[in-house]
Every structure is written in structure tokens, then in C-alpha cells.
Amino acid sequence: MKKEISRRAFIVSTCKILAAGVLMPAGGLAVLEKASFAENGSEVTDWRKVWEGKEWGFVVDTHKCIGCARCVKACKQENHVPLDKEVYRTWVERYRETALGVEIDSPNGGLDFPPLEETTGKQFFVPKLCNQCKNAPCVQVCPVGATYRTGDGVILVDDKRCVGCRYCIQACPYGARFLHPETHVADKCTWCYHRVMKGMEPACVTVCPVGARKFGNLNEHSEVREIIETERVRGLKPEKGTKPMVFYIGLDEVVM
Amino acid sequence: MDKWTGGESPFFQRAYVRVGMLLLGVLVVFGTVRQLSIPPSFGEYGRYRGDSIGENVARKVSFALGSDDCKKCHQNVFQLVMQAEHKGMDCQSCHGPAVNHVSNPASGAPKVKGDEELCGSCHRQIAGRTEELITTVMPLWHSGGVECGKCHDPHQPRNAIGGRTL
Amino acid sequence: MTGFIYPNEVEINWGLFIVLYPYLTGLVAGAFIVSSLYHVFGVTKLKPVSRLALISALAVLLVAPMALTSHLGKPLRAFNLMWTPNPMSAMAGFGYIYSFYLIIVLLEIWFMYRKDLVEWAATKEGWLGKVYNILTLGAKDISEKALHTDHKIVTFLAILGIPSAAFLHGYVGFIFGAIKANPWWSTPLMPVIFLLSAIVSGVALLIVIYAVTCKIRGKKIDFDCLMTMNKYLWVFLIFAFVLEVLEVIHMAYEAEEEWPAVKGLITSVIPFSYFVVQLGEMVLAFFLLLVARFRSIPKATAQFLTILSGVMILISVLAMRFNVVVGGQLVSKSLSGYSKFNWPIWHEGIIPTAGFMVLPFVLLTVLVLLLPPWVGEEEPALKPARRGAFEPEEEESDKPLLQQVWERLAHGLSWSGVRRGD
Numbered sequence: 001m002k003k004e005i006s007r008r009a010f011i012v013s014t015c016k017i018l019a020a021g022v023l024m025p026a027g028g029l030a031v032l033e034k035a036s037f038a039e040n041g042s043e044v045t046d047w048r049k050v051w052e053g054k055e056w057g058f059v060v061d062t063h064k065c066i067g068c069a070r071c072v073k074a075c076k077q078e079n080h081v082p083l084d085k086e087v088y089r090t091w092v093e094r095y096r097e098t099a100l101g102v103e104i105d106s107p108n109g110g111l112d113f114p115p116l117e118e119t120t121g122k123q124f125f126v127p128k129l130c131n132q133c134k135n136a137p138c139v140q141v142c143p144v145g146a147t148y149r150t151g152d153g154v155i156l157v158d159d160k161r162c163v164g165c166r167y168c169i170q171a172c173p174y175g176a177r178f179l180h181p182e183t184h185v186a187d188k189c190t191w192c193y194h195r196v197m198k199g200m201e202p203a204c205v206t207v208c209p210v211g212a213r214k215f216g217n218l219n220e221h222s223e224v225r226e227i228i229e230t231e232r233v234r235g236l237k238p239e240k241g242t243k244p245m246v247f248y249i250g251l252d253e254v255v256m
Numbered sequence: 257m258d259k260w261t262g263g264e265s266p267f268f269q270r271a272y273v274r275v276g277m278l279l280l281g282v283l284v285v286f287g288t289v290r291q292l293s294i295p296p297s298f299g300e301y302g303r304y305r306g307d308s309i310g311e312n313v314a315r316k317v318s319f320a321l322g323s324d325d326c327k328k329c330h331q332n333v334f335q336l337v338m339q340a341e342h343k344g345m346d347c348q349s350c351h352g353p354a355v356n357h358v359s360n361p362a363s364g365a366p367k368v369k370g371d372e373e374l375c376g377s378c379h380r381q382i383a384g385r386t387e388e389l390i391t392t393v394m395p396l397w398h399s400g401g402v403e404c405g406k407c408h409d410p411h412q413p414r415n416a417i418g419g420r421t422l
Numbered sequence: 423m424t425g426f427i428y429p430n431e432v433e434i435n436w437g438l439f440i441v442l443y444p445y446l447t448g449l450v451a452g453a454f455i456v457s458s459l460y461h462v463f464g465v466t467k468l469k470p471v472s473r474l475a476l477i478s479a480l481a482v483l484l485v486a487p488m489a490l491t492s493h494l495g496k497p498l499r500a501f502n503l504m505w506t507p508n509p510m511s512a513m514a515g516f517g518y519i520y521s522f523y524l525i526i527v528l529l530e531i532w533f534m535y536r537k538d539l540v541e542w543a544a545t546k547e548g549w550l551g552k553v554y555n556i557l558t559l560g561a562k563d564i565s566e567k568a569l570h571t572d573h574k575i576v577t578f579l580a581i582l583g584i585p586s587a588a589f590l591h592g593y594v595g596f597i598f599g600a601i602k603a604n605p606w607w608s609t610p611l612m613p614v615i616f617l618l619s620a621i622v623s624g625v626a627l628l629i630v631i632y633a634v635t636c637k638i639r640g641k642k643i644d645f646d647c648l649m650t651m652n653k654y655l656w657v658f659l660i661f662a663f664v665l666e667v668l669e670v671i672h673m674a675y676e677a678e679e680e681w682p683a684v685k686g687l688i689t690s691v692i693p694f695s696y697f698v699v700q701l702g703e704m705v706l707a708f709f710l711l712l713v714a715r716f717r718s719i720p721k722a723t724a725q726f727l728t729i730l731s732g733v734m735i736l737i738s739v740l741a742m743r744f745n746v747v748v749g750g751q752l753v754s755k756s757l758s759g760y761s762k763f764n765w766p767i768w769h770e771g772i773i774p775t776a777g778f779m780v781l782p783f784v785l786l787t788v789l790v791l792l793l794p795p796w797v798g799e800e801e802p803a804l805k806p807a808r809r810g811a812f813e814p815e816e817e818e819s820d821k822p823l824l825q826q827v828w829e830r831l832a833h834g835l836s837w838s839g840v841r842r843g844d
Contacts, residue, residue, distance in 0.1 A: 044309075044310060044313070047301060047306070047309050048301070064389065066378055066385050066389050066390050067382065067384050067385055068377045068378040069377065070349050070377065070378075074319060074348070074349075074352075074353070077318050077319070077352065077353050078317070078318045078319050078353065079315075086429060086430075086432040086433070087429075087430060087433070088429045088430055091428075091429045091430075093426075094383065094384045095384075096383055096384065102758075103426075104425075104426035104756065104758050104759075105426060106426070106428075106429050108429070109429045110429075113382045113383075113384075114382070115376070115380050115381060115382050115394070115395075117382060117383035118383055119381065119382070119383050119384075119385070119386070123383050123384040123386070124384060125384050125385075128428075137601075137602065137603060139510075140510050140511065141510075141511050141512060141513065141601075142508055142511055143502075143503050143507060143508055143511040143513040143514035143516070144499075144502040144503055144505075144506055144507070144508060144514070145298070145303040145304045145305070145506050145507075145508045146304070146305075146308075146502075147304075148301075148302055148303070148304035148308075150301075150309060151301070156308065156309065156312045157312075158304060158305050158308035158311075159308075159311075160305070160308065160311070161295070161304075161305055161308065161499070161502060161506075162495070162496065162499075163494050163495065163496050163499040163500060163502050163503065164494045164495015164496045164499075165493075165494055165495075165513060166435040166436060166495070167511070167512075167513050167597075169430075169435050170435065170436065170601055170603065170604060170751070171601055171602075171603055172603060172755075173602065173603035173755055174428070174755070175427075175428030175429070175430045175431050175754075175755050175756070176430070177430065178430040178433065179433065179435060179495055184495035184496055185495055185496060186495075190312065193312055193313060194312060194313050194314070194315040194316075194317060195317055195319070197313045198313075198317065199321075200317070200319075200321050200322075201322075203318070203319045206319055206322055206346050206348060206349075207319070207346055207348055207349040208349070209342075209344070209345045209346075209349045209378060210344075210389070210390070211344065240602055240603070241602075256426075256755075256756040256757055256758055265561075265562075265563035265565075265568065269560070269561060269562070269563055270561060270563065270568070270571075271533065271536055271559075271561035271563065271568065271571070271572060271575075272571065272575060273561075274559040274560060274561040275529065275532060275533075275559060275561070278559060279525065286504075290504065290505050293501065293505040294505055294506055295506075298506055303506070303508055303509075
């Protein structure tokens with residue numbers, strides 16, 4: 001037997017193959033990923049304490065919306081979403097009931113509604129944003145745990161862990177998610193969680209000139225809680241079983 | 257080779273033992289690398305990286321808290337606005353993100369042009385924008401292309417330049 | 423873009439690479455099942471392709487994750503799927519299910535080739551001999567007893583491989599079928615449809631690969647083997663077609679809110695690739711495969727028809743993957759309009775996709791040169807009794823297949839029945 005390998009040689013060569021095949025690329029990746037974890041850590045040590053007694057809710061009054069899309073612009077400015085790309089954390093849809101049926105549009109997310117059109121008939125605007133679903137399909141399908149729902153009810157994206165597979169984008173029934181053109185990871189409305197945690201309102205709520213958007217804590221005596229308790233509200237696509245947390249006042253049947 | 261013909265080879269020479277050892281090695285290496293690769297804060301609050309919450313919260317704010325921030329310095333303008341139609345609005349609805357200006361007033365004040373593009377985003381007549389909700393105009397028809405700010409003071413929109421109430 | 427789509431739906435998020443991924447894993451699953459038909463179910467007529475099937479499965483299996491990884495927004499993070507998989511995610515299983523299946527295929531190939539590896543290691547010179555020597559992992563016992571153990575292990579792996587292959591591909595179907603947001607995907611039939619179309623495409627791939635390799639090597643195609651594949655392709659084709667059509671009929675009959683949107687998709691957005699390429703080619707292949715098995719059809723024509731059907735099925739299943747993956751995304755989740763697919767050239771476009779479709783064949787060539795799957799060729803396979811009559815006809819097989827077919831066609835209808843001396 002000319003080329004018999006000794007056990008030792010076998011183990012050595014096996015280890016070499018393993019080292020080359022698995023350890024190097026995988027270990028290298030692990031180190032690469034870890035290097036970026038340490039930055040930006042917040043001083044909060046236990047988020048459970050922050051979340052205690054909080055459940056955020058959002059109310060949209062479709063009767064009030066005038067389709068000015070200040071929210072769309074402010075959102076992009078606040079959250080570093082490129083203004084010239086067709087991706088939106090929030091957008092405004094317009095519904096017009098015509099003789100031909102319902103016409104829906106949202107040119108450039110509502111920033112570019114053309115002027116001077118037929119203004120009679122049943123016509124209204126519906127602002128859309130992430131519904132922060134209690135039973136969120138996006139969280140369910142994320143293969144790496146890069147998107148999650150916080151204890152106070154906001155779904156966030158871990159942009160250092162997201163692999164950019166876009167399964168969450170497919171899974172969202174509301175079209176609220178997109179792949180960020182610059183970071184190449186999933187992005188979505190967070191109800192401006194970074195603002196809310198600093199005691200501010202979401203940017204879209206701040207800039208809405210007519211008060212069509214309202215945000216607050218459902219566990220306290222807040223305006224949103226009072227609206228939900230007294231008015232007739234509903235979420236979008238209840239049949240999907242996602243339990244959306246954006247409540248619409250005056251939502252028409254034709255709104256998809 | 258011949259010496260094993262017909263008999264069983266020593267344990268460590270057997271095919272399935274060899275390949276089994278190789279697999280075991282792969283598994284051990286995989287397990288080790290995996291353990292090293294799971295971020296330390298993963299699983300703190302759920303099946304995600306706990307540090308990610310802090311990172312999300314630490315993101316930079318562009319829009320300031322609201323008009324209350326502006327009021328501190330711009331008392332006069334604030335008083336004007338509070339008396340008129342735009343009183344419910346936040347300054348940043350028109351002026352844009354102001355957090356830099358608030359924290360450092362010397363840095364570029366968020367000035368805006370009162371033109372058709374800005375005012376029109378609310379007051380341009382478009383389908384869906386009904387008169388009950390908001391006063392709308394057809395800009396060209398209304399002013400013949402003259403900039404809105406030439407006649408209207410956005411802070412007191414119905415007071416024209418000559419003091420005439422429109 | 424027609425009608426209304428949500429503003430974020432302008433971008434088609436899963437493009438050609440994701441079309442390719444279920445296509446490639448489907449070919450793997452199908453090819454593996456062909457090899458298992460021989461190893462587990464004793465379909466001895468498939469012996470000439472049993473090893474080729476496994477080698478082909480491996481070649482394609484190695485390329486599938488490349489397409490998938492290239493599609494990621496952050497390809498370097500691909501291993502996150504293995505480090506922190508989310509057990510609730512259908513996609514998280516990919517890394518593990520794929521790895522498991524890869525190990526099964528590698529093990530099966532290794533045990534199957536072990537005897538040859540030991541012999542090659544002992545006889546081949548130079549670096550090639552060294553490669554074989556390493557591949558033996560030092561297990562050089564090729565005594566009767568050891569080979570008997572190997573054989574048992576191969577059978578066990580082939581058995582284990584069937585549910586694994588079914589799971590791997592059924593699971594790919596689940597990734598799509600479980601998305602309630604998408605009306606064209608969301609059906610419990612999806613995993614079954616994917617599995618059957620996978621088997622169909624895998625058998626078709628083997629038919630084509632077998633024919634091509636025979637031609638390149640100047641060998642005669644084993645007619646019985648080809649016709650056995652014809653038969654299996656035909657049977658699986660029926661199930662695949664029925665399920666694919668049934669799904670749509672069911673949706674149309676229930677006519678729930680999503681039906682108008684789906685109807686618009688298949689009738690006005692992708693009618694050609696759906697009705698003509700996907701379904702039409704299936705129907706045509708069904709008849710061609712059937713005709714090829716008529717007793718009155720001459721052997722060369724039967725071969726040609728079978729191979730032609732194989733090619734058609736390969737295209738049909740590719741169209742099916744496209745219609746599912748891209749088609750599903752063309753329907754707006756608002757059910758009020760359709761996005762547009764712009765056929766990119768470079769970025770996840772036609773050219774790299776074509777590259778990923780050629781790559782398995784490059785790998786296959788390397789693998790075939792390294793591990794020739796024809797070693798057992800001279801050993802007599804079980805002689806099939808029924809088709810024995812086809813055996814003589816030496817004069818034909820000397821000529822290239824296409825030439826034979828051309829001559830057939832040139833002779834027009836004169837082939838009816840006379841060839842078979844009965």
C-alpha cells in the first residue's frame with residue numbers, strides 16, 4: 001500500500017481542510033460583524049423598565065387629512081430616507097370614486113399630487129405608515145432575528161444584523177417595508193422611536209398641519225386612548241390577523 | 257489492501273468511522289464558531305440583539321420638539337401666529353427640521369420661501385382636498401404667478417401687505 | 423405599472439436570482455429522486471444514470487446558495503442565518519436544511535465511489551492520485567465485507583435522502599406559500615406544487631444531461647433507461663400539471679377578493695409565460711412523451727421526442743418559477759394594480775443569472791472528470807424483458823442523434839411501425 005495515510009496525517013489533513021473551509025470564512029465574518037457592535041450603545045441598562053406601563057398607539061383621522069404630504073417629506077428628512085428614491089416610511093394615498101370605479105393614486109408617496117382635477121364626488125386621503133402589528137408577519141419571517149417588537153409596541157430593525165433578504169418586505173401586507181437604497185438593509189417606519197424615547201412625537205405627527213395624525217400611550221389617559229375608546233375606529237386589513245396598532249377614523253370600505 | 261481482504265479492518269480504518277469523525281469535527285467547529293458569533297446581547301429581551309434597541313434610540317433627531325422650542329426666542333412671531341389661521345400648526349411644518357438651529361441658533365435659521373410650492377402643498381386645489389377642510393385656490397388663476405408671500409404674510413395669512421384683510 | 427401599487431412596491435425585491443434558487447434546488451431534488459428510484463426502489467433500468475444523477479445533483483446543489491447569497495443586501499452576513507436563526511421564520515431553516523441535505527448527498531457519493539477512489543488513489547499518478555488519496559480519507563478497506571457495509575449505507579442514505587429532498591423543496595414552496603400578504607403565493611398547495619415541479623424538472627434535466635453526455639462520449643443512449651425516465655417524467659408531469667391548474671381553478675371558483683387581481687395577472691400581465699410557456703409546454707410535453715412510447719414510433723424518434731420534452735420541461739419549470747416568484751410580486755398587495763418587471767441586465771440581471779445557470783454544468787464537467795460516473799457501465803444491468811425487441815439496430819446508433827432524427831423527418835411518414843421487426 002503505497003499511499004496509506006497514517007491516522008495522524010489523516011487528522012492533520014482533516015483539520016487543515018476544516019480550518020480552510022469553515023473556520024476562515026466563518027470566523028472572519030464573525031470578527032467583521034462583531035467589530036461594529038460596540039458603537040452607539042445607549043446608556044439604558046434595562047429597557048424593560050423604560051417599557052413598563054407603555055403601549056404606543058397611533059390614530060389617523062382620514063376626515064382631516066388634506067393630502068399635503070408634509071408628513072411624507074418630514075419623515076424622509078427625519079429618518080434619512082433619500083428624497084429622490086421611491087421608498088417611503090409613510091405615504092399618503094388618495095381615493096376617488098368615479099364612474100369607472102375607485103381610482104387610487106399616491107404619486108411619489110403623495111408629494112406630487114397633480115393640481116386641477118375633478119374635485120367633485122367622494123374623494124379623500126388616507127395616510128399610511130407602519131402599523132406596528134401586534135401579530136407582525138415581518139417579525140415572524142425574519143430569518144435572523146433582525147426585526148423585533150419592543151415591549152412598548154414598536155417594531156424596529158437591527159440594521160447591523162439584517163442580511164437584506166427582503167423576506168419581511170414580502171410578508172408585510174401593507175407594503176410598509178422597503179430595502180434602504182443606501183444601507184441595503186430593510187427599513188420601515190418606527191413611529192420615530194428615537195424621538196419618542198426622547199419625549200417627542202413622531203416627526204409626521206409634529207408637522208401635520210391639520211392634526212390628522214395622533215400618537216400616544218394607550219396605557220395612560222391620552223388623546224389616542226380616548227379616541228379609540230369613544231370613536232368608531234378600525235385598522236387596515238383586519239382579515240390578515242395582524243392586529244394593526246394604527247387606528248383609522250372614517251376608514252372607507254374601498255381603502256386597501 | 258490485501259491484508260484486510262475478507263476481514264474487518266481496524267476500527268479507525270473503517271470508512272464510516274472515518275467519515276463520522278470528519279462530520280463530528282465539522283460539527284464541533286461549527287458549534288464553536290457559532291457560539292463565538294452570537295452577539296453578546298442577543299436574547300436579552302427576546303430573539304434579537306438587545307443592543308439594537310439602544311442603537312435605534314440613539315439615532316439623530318432632525319425635527320425639534322415643536323413650536324414650544326421656537327417660542328423661547330421668537331415670541332413676537334409666535335404671538336402673531338397664535339392670533340391667526342395657522343395657529344394650530346408647528347413652525348417646522350413650513351420651516352422644516354430645526355433641531356440644529358435650536359441647539360445652535362447661530363447655525364442657519366430655517367428660512368423658507370413663501371412660494372407656490374410651499375403654500376400650494378396645502379392650498380393648491382387638487383382632487384380630494386375639499387373646501388370644508390381647507391381654503392384652496394388655483395394658484396395661477398388666483399395670483400397670475402405672483403409669489404404667495406408677496407401679498408400674504410404666512411404668519412397672518414389673511415392680512416395682506418397693505419393691512420387690508422383679504 | 424398599471425392601476426395603483428403601494429409606493430414601496432415599485433422595486434421588485436425578489437428578482438432573477440430568487441427565480442433561479444427554487445429552480446436549482448428543484449433540479450437537485452428531482453435528480454436525487456431519480457437516483458433513489460434506482461437505489462431504493464430497484465428501478466434497475468435507471469442504472470446508467472444513477473451515479474450521474476447524484477453527481478448532477480451535487481453540481482447544482484453547490485450553485486443554489488451562490489445565487490441566494492448574491493441576492494442578499496448584505497451577502498457577508500449570510501451566516502447570520504446559521505448563527506442566530508429565528509425558529510419562527512420559514513427562511514431560517516434554509517442554512518440547516520440545506521447543509522443537512524448537502525451532507526447526505528456528499529456522503530452518498532462518497533460511499534458510492536469509495537471503492538473507485540481507493541483504486542484510483544492506488545493507480546493514478548501525480549497530484550490527481552494525491553487528490554484521490556485525500557478523498558479516501560484513509561479508509562482503504564475495499565474487502566467484500568467493507569463494500570457490503572458501504573452498500574448498506576448508500577441504501578440507507580438514499581432512503582433518508584428522499585424525505586430530505588422532498589423536505590428541502592417542499593420547504594422552498596412553503597417559503598412562498600406561507601406569505602399571506604401575497605395572494606398569488608398564499609396557498610397550502612404551494613409546497614406540493616413546488617415539489618412535483620421539482621421532480622419533473624430534475625428528471626427532465628437528467629434526460630438532457632444523459633443524452634448530451636452520451637453524445638459527447640460517442641456512446642449509445644441506453645434506450646430502456648431513457649424510456650424509463652420518459653415514463654417517470656410523464657407520470658410526475660400529470661400530477662404537477664393537475665395541481666398547478668387546480669390551484670388556479672380553486673381560486674377562480676371561490677372568487678374571493680384576491681381573484682380579480684390574480685385573474686388580471688395571468689390574463690394580462692404574464693399570459694405568455696403562464697399559459698404558453700408554463701402550461702402549454704407541459705401539455706405539449708405530455709403528448710410528446712406519450713407518443714414517444716407508442717410501439718409504432720421508431721426508436722430514434724422516440725429518443726428525440728423524449729429529449730425534446732426534457733428540454734421543454736426544463737424551460738416550462740423555469741417559467742413556472744418566474745411566474746411564481748416575480749409574478750407574485752407584480753400583483754400589488756393593494757390588489758388594485760400591477761408593478762412592472764424591468765429585466766435588469768447586470769445587477770441581479772440576465773447576464774449573471776445566465777452565469778449561474780451555466781455554472782452547474784461547469785461544475786458537473788469537473789465532477790464528471792474527477793469522479794467518472796460511468797465506471798459500472800460494463801457490468802450487466804438487469805435485462806429488461808419487454809423492451810428487448812429494441813436491442814439490435816446498430817446502424818442507427820453510429821450516427822449522431824440529430825442526424826438520425828433529421829433522416830427520420832426527411833423520410834416523412836415512412837416510419838410507421840416497420841422498424842420494430844414485429
